Amino acid sequence: MQHALELRDLTKLYGTRTALDAVSLTVPPGSVVGVIGPNGAGKTTTMRLILGLIRPSGGSATVLGADPWRAGPDLRRRIGYLPGELRLDSRSTGADLLEHFGRISGPVDGRFRSELVERLGLDPSRRVGTLSKGNKQKLGLVQALMHRPELLVLDEPTSGLDPLVQREFLALVREAKAGGQAVFLSSHVISEVQHGADHVAVLREGHLVRSARVADLRDEAPRSVRLEMDHPLTPAQARALDLAGLEILTMHPAPGTPDGRVVVEGRLSGSPAALIPLVAELAPQDVVIEEPDLEQAVLGLYAQPVPVPAGARRGR
Numbered sequence: 001m002q003h004a005l006e007l008r009d010l011t012k013l014y015g016t017r018t019a020l021d022a023v024s025l026t027v028p029p030g031s032v033v034g035v036i037g038p039n040g041a042g043k044t045t046t047m048r049l050i051l052g053l054i055r056p057s058g059g060s061a062t063v064l065g066a067d068p069w070r071a072g073p074d075l076r077r078r079i080g081y082l083p084g085e086l087r088l089d090s091r092s093t094g095a096d097l098l099e100h101f102g103r104i105s106g107p108v109d110g111r112f113r114s115e116l117v118e119r120l121g122l123d124p125s126r127r128v129g130t131l132s133k134g135n136k137q138k139l140g141l142v143q144a145l146m147h148r149p150e151l152l153v154l155d156e157p158t159s160g161l162d163p164l165v166q167r168e169f170l171a172l173v174r175e176a177k178a179g180g181q182a183v184f185l186s187s188h189v190i191s192e193v194q195h196g197a198d199h200v201a202v203l204r205e206g207h208l209v210r211s212a213r214v215a216d217l218r219d220e221a222p223r224s225v226r227l228e229m230d231h232p233l234t235p236a237q238a239r240a241l242d243l244a245g246l247e248i249l250t251m252h253p254a255p256g257t258p259d260g261r262v263v264v265e266g267r268l269s270g271s272p273a274a275l276i277p278l279v280a281e282l283a284p285q286d287v288v289i290e291e292p293d294l295e296q297a298v299l300g301l302y303a304q305p306v307p308v309p310a311g312a313r314r315g316r
Helices: 043-050 094-105 110-120 133-145 163-178 190-196 214-220 235-243 275-282 294-302
Strands: 005-014 017-027 032-036 058-063 079-082 151-155 182-187 199-204 207-213 222-229 246-253 262-269 286-289
Touching: 005 043, 017 043, 017 058, 017 182, 017 199, 017 207, 032 190, 043 058, 043 151, 043 182, 079 133, 094 133, 110 133, 110 163, 133 151, 133 163, 163 182, 163 190, 182 190, 190 214, 190 294, 199 214, 199 294, 207 214, 207 294, 214 294, 222 275, 235 246, 235 275
Parallel strands: 032 182, 032 199, 079 151, 151 182
Antiparallel strands: 005 017, 005 058, 199 207, 222 262, 222 286, 246 262
């Protein structure tokens, strides 16, 4: 199966500064890859390389089987792009711009375009200059989606959108995936990637510090655990819980319970499979094991040391 997008050691230098350092990543058809990273991580640079807007300093990008730097308009018509900084003619109406973009991108199903407009709550009769940031973002999403491209490249797609429209956007992403389209999106919002993507790539200062399935990264994320016991843990019980992966943070009397109950709070990394049988033996009065915190896992990756840029190692 040919990948919709394949990056091999993709590198971009600006003088002595390495904006992107030997990034390798694939996006199969019918999948959603979310790229997470702080400002300056290289997310937008990656997208501009994918679109052929800038030339790589090293490595390669293959988009729908073609080199985007050498390919012409035919390739770009097969891509739907939403830039992070959307600039539109303020004098035109939304309808005029959608007609204009439709002529550029190729055949557009008018009924599907109208459906997108309705689902996102866009009024296309208004001039762009009168629209809020959120409504301009809706217009940008419609133009990216309306020609049903094989590959969607979306830079911070929910910026400025209210929660209900964000939910509708995620539904549209799931429908695109079900229809065989590939989606490559970047976001600062970790929960957005968690709910919308199959795979996550974490960038930091131009380096790909982790690439994994969202489910795998969630399984590695820490969980908060709370046990309410009718007696304090013995040293042996505490050691057993520690061996099962539970880091005990506090043990204190349960509030409002004069019968000697205690609350044990801790953090669990990895699967709870080894912990659950031990907890059952302790027969606690109450047990709470929270969902994995993907945000904490990603923030931990941000804190990892950044390697020496490959460009620097090559003396470029």
